[in-house]
Amino acid sequence: MIPLSHYLLVSAVLFAIGTTGVFLRRNLITILLSIEIMLNAVNLSFVAFGRQLGTVDGQIIVFFVMTVAAAEAAVGLAIVIGLYRHRESLNPDAFVSLKW
Amino acid sequence: MPETLTFYLLSALAIGASALVIGQRNPMYSVLMLIASFGALAGLYIQLDAPFVAVAQIIIYAGAIMVLFLFVVMLLNAPKEDGADWDQAHPLRLPPVTRLGSMLAVLLVVQLAWALMEANGIGGPVSGETGADTVSSVRQLGRVLFTDYVFAFEATSILILVAMVGAVMLARREGERS
Amino acid sequence: MELRTIVQLGIIGLTFFMLINASAVLVLAERKIMGFMQQRFGPYLVGPHGLLQPLADIIKLLMKEELRPKGADKWLFTLAPILSITAAFAAFATVPWGAETTFFGLLDEPVKLGVADVNVGVLVIFAITSMGVYGIVLAGWSSNSKYSLFGGLRASAQMISYELSYATALAAVILLAGSLSLREVVDAQAGSWLGFIPRWYVFLQPVGFIIYMIAGVAETNRAPFDFPEAEQELVAGYNTEYSSVRFALFPQAEYINMTTMSAVATDLYLGGWHGPFLPPEYGWIWFLLKVGAILFCYIWVRWTLPRYRYDQLMQFGWKWLFPAAVINLIVTAALVLYFNA
Numbered sequence: 007m008i009p010l011s012h013y014l015l016v017s018a019v020l021f022a023i024g025t026t027g028v029f030l031r032r033n034l035i036t037i038l039l040s041i042e043i044m045l046n047a048v049n050l051s052f053v054a055f056g057r058q059l060g061t062v063d064g065q066i067i068v069f070f071v072m073t074v075a076a077a078e079a080a081v082g083l084a085i086v087i088g089l090y091r092h093r094e095s096l097n098p099d100a101f102v103s104l105k106w
Numbered sequence: 107m108p109e110t111l112t113f114y115l116l117s118a119l120a121i122g123a124s125a126l127v128i129g130q131r132n133p134m135y136s137v138l139m140l141i142a143s144f145g146a147l148a149g150l151y152i153q154l155d156a157p158f159v160a161v162a163q164i165i166i167y168a169g170a171i172m173v174l175f176l177f178v179v180m181l182l183n184a185p186k187e188d189g190a191d192w193d194q195a196h197p198l199r200l201p202p203v204t205r206l207g208s209m210l211a212v213l214l215v216v217q218l219a220w221a222l223m224e225a226n227g228i229g230g231p232v233s234g235e236t237g238a239d240t241v242s243s244v245r246q247l248g249r250v251l252f253t254d255y256v257f258a259f260e261a262t263s264i265l266i267l268v269a270m271v272g273a274v275m276l277a278r279r280e281g282e283r284s
Numbered sequence: 285m286e287l288r289t290i291v292q293l294g295i296i297g298l299t300f301f302m303l304i305n306a307s308a309v310l311v312l313a314e315r316k317i318m319g320f321m322q323q324r325f326g327p328y329l330v331g332p333h334g335l336l337q338p339l340a341d342i343i344k345l346l347m348k349e350e351l352r353p354k355g356a357d358k359w360l361f362t363l364a365p366i367l368s369i370t371a372a373f374a375a376f377a378t379v380p381w382g383a384e385t386t387f388f389g390l391l392d393e394p395v396k397l398g399v400a401d402v403n404v405g406v407l408v409i410f411a412i413t414s415m416g417v418y419g420i421v422l423a424g425w426s427s428n429s430k431y432s433l434f435g436g437l438r439a440s441a442q443m444i445s446y447e448l449s450y451a452t453a454l455a456a457v458i459l460l461a462g463s464l465s466l467r468e469v470v471d472a473q474a475g476s477w478l479g480f481i482p483r484w485y486v487f488l489q490p491v492g493f494i495i496y497m498i499a500g501v502a503e504t505n506r507a508p509f510d511f512p513e514a515e516q517e518l519v520a521g522y523n524t525e526y527s528s529v530r531f532a533l534f535p536q537a538e539y540i541n542m543t544t545m546s547a548v549a550t551d552l553y554l555g556g557w558h559g560p561f562l563p564p565e566y567g568w569i570w571f572l573l574k575v576g577a578i579l580f581c582y583i584w585v586r587w588t589l590p591r592y593r594y595d596q597l598m599q600f601g602w603k604w605l606f607p608a609a610v611i612n613l614i615v616t617a618a619l620v621l622y623f624n625a
Contacts, residue, residue, distance in 0.1 A: 008113050011223055013154070016117045018218035020124055026211045027128035035133050035179060039140055042171070043124050046147055049163075057154045062242050062250050065159050069251070072166050073262050077269035079171045083178045084276035090182050091279075134360070134425070141418070161407040169414030173421070173444060180425050180437070244404060244464055 013054035020047035034086050034096045038079065045075045113153060120146035137175050144168040158244050288391060296399050303376055307539040308338040310579065317580070318587045348528040353428055356525065360426035365526070365533035368419025372540040375412040378405035379547045380467045382557050382568035396467065397568060405466040406458060409548060410451055413503065416541065417443050420505075420512075423534070427525040435524070438594055439505055439512035445601040446502035446509075452609035453496040456616040457485055457552045466548070470556030484555040489616065493553045495609045497581075500545040502601065504538055507586040511594045546578035547571075554578075 020043055027040025049068045056064015086096070093100050123143035130136045144167045151160035251259055312327070316334065319326030327334035352361055382397030402408055417440045424436015461469040476482045486493045502509040526534065550556060554574050557567025592600065 008110060008153075012113065012117075013150070014222045015219055016121065016150075018222060019121055019215060022211060022215040022218065023121070023124045023128060025214065030207065031128060033133060035175065035182075036128065036136055039127055039136055039175065042140065042167070043127065043143070046144065046167070049159075050147060050150060053151055053154050053156050053159055057156070062247055065156050065242065065247060066251055066255055068156075068159050069162065069247075070258060070262055072162060073266060076166055076171050077265055079174060080273040081269050081276065083174060084273040087178060087182065087277045096182070134357075138360075157402070157404050158407070161404050161411050164411040165407065165414055169411060169417070170444070173414075173417055173440065176418075176421060177437070177440075180421070180433070 010054055010058050014051055017047045017051040017054070020044075020050070032097050032099065034089070034098055035083075037098070038082050038086070041082075042075065042079065045071060109153070112149070116146045116149040116153070119143070120150065133179050134176075137172060137179060140175075141168050141172050144172070156242060158242070158247055288393075288395060291387065291391060291395055295395070295397060299376065299381070299399050300373065303373060303540055303543065306543045307536045308342070310539040310542065310583075311338045311341060311535075313579070314583050314586075317583045321584070321587050342532070345528060345532040350529065351525070351527045353525050355428035357426040357428070360422050362530065364419050364423035364426060365530045365537070366419075367422065368416060368537040369533045369540075371412050371416035371419065372537040372544070375409050375416070375541070375544045376547065377412075378402050378408045378466060379544065379551060380470065380556070381547065381571050383564040385565045398467070401465060401467050404464045406454055406464050406469070406552075409466075409544070410447075410454065413541070413544075414444075414447060416537070419534075419537065423526070429525055432524045435512045442505070442509065442512060442594075442597060442601070443503055445598060446499045446605070449495055449601065449605040449609040450499035450503060452606070452613050453492045453499060454552070456489060456492045456609075456613045459613070459616050459620055460485060460488060466551050470551050470558070473555040474558050482555055482558065482560075484553060486553040489553065489612070491608065491612050492616070493549075495605060495612060496549060496553065497578075498605060499609075500549065501582065501585065502597070504541040504545060506538070506542065506582060508589040508592050509597055510586075511591060511597060542579065542582055543575065546575045546582070549578055550574040 024040045024042075024044035024047060027043065028037050031037055031040065049071055052064045052068050052071070054064075056062065056068075089101065090096060120143050123139045123146065126139040127136045127143065130139065144163060148160040148163045148168075151157075151163060312335065315337070316326035325334075327337040330336045330340045352358075377399045378401070380396060380398030380401065384394035384396050386392075386394045420443070421436045421440040424432045424434070424439070427433070457469065458464060461472045463469060463472075473483050473485060481487065501507075505512055550571060556574075557564070557571040559567065559570030559573075562569060
């Protein structure tokens, strides 16, 4: 049997990798991909806890998280397309006109 | 024993593929590595007796969201990183800053892991009993989804509709009337 | 290793072998049927009445030179046909093709004829056919050629659009059967009404069957929905730059996808392996006959109907087929509720 802490450790490592990606990468699409990694890490913890407690609530919330992630990815990519059309660059440092 | 082996293999694949996602220069390779990571996570969900979530992960994440990412990467002809000169001299790329950043990332992982290990009641195995009756069926999921969480379900459907309309509106070119 | 494990491994090997044979037989069947529909003989020279033509085709393809364009992405160019063919084979894993059998008393308990029986089998097939899109889109992109890129983008957009109607038609059948496992869907179609009309779901869901078949033809990029690989319009679409073995994997993946769609249609709508005269252990003969009939319809439609233009194709998928599938699902749900309440 695999202890719950193993699953949570995997989830923690994945979350940290996703956070690193959001902070360090200078490409808008890779930043969105790192956000997806973070959401998946959270899904894994939910399912693991749900299994531990013996309810299906963990899987229900994973269902909702996946749906929200899909909606967010669609809108985020539409925004990225609009930004690219404006500035011809996918680097977040190119969009600094609102900086003081 | 084979269960433990499968767990380590799948976790190694998931973590390795995710590390490669953020380590690759080419965004097309990042997307493909993320698809591999999602596949490994689906395997982990099957090990956690959640077959519907595993299949939904493949259908929604690996089969739909990643196709969307792939389309955007191809249509925008996303360039590899570090193309611009001013990017090389970015203040976040100086050696002291990257060293501090890596240390902070390792610190985050260690802190999360320590917090998880110290919590009560998680040292035990994932499930008390195993067998066919603990594999949650889709029927069970559907029953709970449509009775206890029906409001969230309907709200999610409106959310998807709004996201669909919003994405189409945002991605249109200026001046199109069709 | 006990006998049961060996028999199960044998069933898996037999399924794999039959899928490869199916693609070879379909190559010949398509050209022969096309020939007869055009009032000429098909391939006639190789072997008796042209029966060894697939062998000649395979030898020719294997002997050709392996080309790779200079600007093509090294890894993705080879990965794309591998993804296509792997998804095509893997999708057949949860399709049952026969009833339980003990092989004439050789085994103690009966073994199911089929690679795996998963309790979410229908969703697994849907998931793996969604993964088949990647082979085409990566083939189009990694060839570094404008014809390939357009072909790949169009093919993948078409496939993901028709997946919706496909899934909604499936959902209506699952409402009737009450289970996601394909074996249970087939077993719910055993027996007959009035002694001679079999209890197949095609009689309860005629609209659903038509929607499923149209979506299946569009999913496998077959005519009249084969604009992405049309010879006359796009050179050869997403497989323009491919040659020899890498090329051979694409049509093979297409034929195996056709076989999987026909097998799933047989299981869902035509009663699988249930048939009038044979005992259940020989049900796989009925299964083969029904799959063959659907495959003949695939080839018949290809060589009869003209090709859809791409925007007509997408309009049809989104504006006509998907609303029809949704209305079918709603009406089915209402009737199930009415008759069970």
